[in-house]
Amino acid sequence: MRKAIKGIGLAAILAIAGTSAAVAHPHHGFPPGCHKPLAFEMLDGLQLTPEQKIKVKAILDQGRPDPKNAPEIGKSDVTKLILAPSLDKDAIANKEADSVAHAQQRIKRDIDQALAVRAVLTPDQIKQASARFDKIEALHSQIKAEEHPQQDHGPDTPEFP
Numbered sequence: 838m839r840k841a842i843k844g845i846g847l848a849a850i851l852a853i854a855g856t857s858a859a860v861a862h863p864h865h866g867f868p869p870g871c872h873k874p875l876a877f878e879m880l881d882g883l884q885l886t887p888e889q890k891i892k893v894k895a896i897l898d899q900g901r902p903d904p905k906n907a908p909e910i911g912k913s914d915v916t917k918l919i920l921a922p923s924l925d926k927d928a929i930a931n932k933e934a935d936s937v938a939h940a941q942q943r944i945k946r947d948i949d950q951a952l953a954v955r956a957v958l959t960p961d962q963i964k965q966a967s968a969r970f971d972k973i974e975a976l977h978s979q980i981k982a983e984e985h986p987q988q989d990h991g992p993d994t995p996e997f998p
Contacts, residue, residue: 874900875951879966883958892957900950 876897885893915936918929955963 875947876900876954878970879951879954879958882969883962883965885962889957893954896950896953896957900946900953 874897876893880893915929915932918925918932958966
């Protein structure tokens with residue numbers, strides 16, 4: 838009984854500490870599952886000079902999209918059109934085109950922003966960011982290999998990615 842109470846107490850302390858840590862160290866202000874711009878990923882782990890911080894902040898602020906002007910294109914919009922009493926394939930195609938155009942604009946903005954941030958970094962900082970990126974890529978490959986091991990199901994079984 839005493840061990841159970843200690844276990845519950847420890848779990849409560851860990852839960853509170855975990856919540857406090859998450860609040861104390863937000864992930865650059867991006868909610869979970871939200872797109873994190875490439876420039877932010879490049880900067881993770883780098884020590885910037887005060888001058889670099891000022892320049893980078895200006896670049897990131899300038900490249901930040903205005904949420905008031907961002908088109909509201911969501912999965913629910915397309916789902917509503919698909920499940921509507923009368924099917925309007927043109928409206929669905931238009932929503933899809935809007936979504937693709939919005940994604941292309943976001944990608945271009947992210948790349949332009951990352952190139953501007955790269956111009957502020959020193960060659961050593963670029964090397965550090967590249968090494969960190971390579972390490973993360975290797976870890977992702979290891980995780981993928983563990984999650985999806987190659988299995989031989991016989992010659993008649995089709996391969997799935």
